Amino acid sequence: MAKQAIWKDIAERITRDIAKGHHKAGEKLPTEVAYGTRFGVNRHTVRHAISALVEEGLVYTRRGAGAFVAADPVRYSVGKRVRFHQSVAEAGHQGSKELLSMTTRPADAEEARALGRRKGVQVHVVEGLARVDETPVAHFISVFPAARFPDLLAHLQTLNSITAAFAACGVQDYTRQETRLAAVNANATSATLLNLKVGTALLRSTNVDVDLDGQPVEYGRTWFSGNHIELTIDGSDTNI
Amino acid sequence: MAKQAIWKDIAERITRDIAKGHHKAGEKLPTEVAYGTRFGVNRHTVRHAISALVEEGLVYTRRGAGAFVAADPVRYSVGKRVRFHQSVAEAGHQGSKELLSMTTRPADAEEARALGRRKGVQVHVVEGLARVDETPVAHFISVFPAARFPDLLAHLQTLNSITAAFAACGVQDYTRQETRLAAVNANATSATLLNLKVGTALLRSTNVDVDLDGQPVEYGRTWFSGNHIELTIDGSDTNI
DNA sequence: CTCCATTTGTGCGTATGTATT
């Protein structure tokens, strides 16, 4: 072993163990005391090593619970046709969506504007949670014009897929008209749903989807957990 | 004072002292023992606070010498009008870039990886601030391989434009290989530069630019103020 | 639900090493 600080040796050792697959993403690492016993060092020395790994982003800790291997952020491509499942699947993860609520109510000003309707028209509102490998990574609210899709919610109940429900309502295909991205601090609702602390940075995506005739069919807002999701934009067509 | 760890209080206190100008760039801070006496805490508690400031980049330490203020409060302006981010300028506002500092130092692991170099190779680092209508909206750090562009910084001083400086270094054209977006909470450095509170959500863009041969020429990170910037991606322009 | 063992977070005290001045 190179002549250097013990805590660096331990940090490298743990890094190698993770790289070798001895500890997989999300798994709990041995406790500080266990490492201290194994390496014959003080708990503080182990803490120094682990805190360096936390700083690197390789590990995260939860007081009272332990230290865990951090999952690589899932790279979620932004584009015309890419859907959530497809994106996470490409990244080699298991994606799932849970619908939390479905309601029908009058549209507020912004929702109406985005959908090209008048304020107060009835809209279906679907709220849900997206998970990757069981970890909640995004919270979304989608708004649909109720007049055009009277049976959308019924179809959603059974199909559990917006794309499939659209198909059942006669929309064979739809595309992303526009995506707007902003960073916001998590409020109590989002923080609870995403299992984060209030104030954590979230990536908010606002989008309008249109059918093949260019008619708006969905106005959606999604709050991505900045810790778990990284949006990627491919190529030179954007200059950010 | 908020109910929080003592070391955090001390870190914030020192940060404020630096911000107020009590300690200027390059100046030596009081010793750990002196801080410990002043605040009535153990030297280790002071060390914890200072190590957090080192991590933020606000302070650096030299064993045997002391702790010093790292940030340069005297920001010398190199350029006025330079090419600005397209996504900002197209909104019809007045954009400007200010170069805050230029340095050459060894690359860290991530910078080296992004540029396809080995860790520790010399890189030019340019840090700057982008404004829209005089309001700071983005903070950026660009990293270039020094071996390939030995005279880049000199050209930047006179040309005030990265594109022009590249041209002077023999790079006729370059393209955006990839853009990754994430949401992060502002640290002390970004918060100060962007005139925001620590913890405010920022949109972080990470990109790698390559020359026509596909060789990485620039690794850049930009922190956009979430309050002032909303990135838009036109669906018809992205083909993924 | 409470209770309790576990685990990380914070803080203090001490000692020694190593680089700077």
Added chain:
DNA sequence: GAATACATACGCACAAATGGA
């Protein structure tokens, strides 16, 4: 070389959060 100052390491104690009985 001597004094100073940061770096590393050990030990002890308690706080705070977790998670299971």
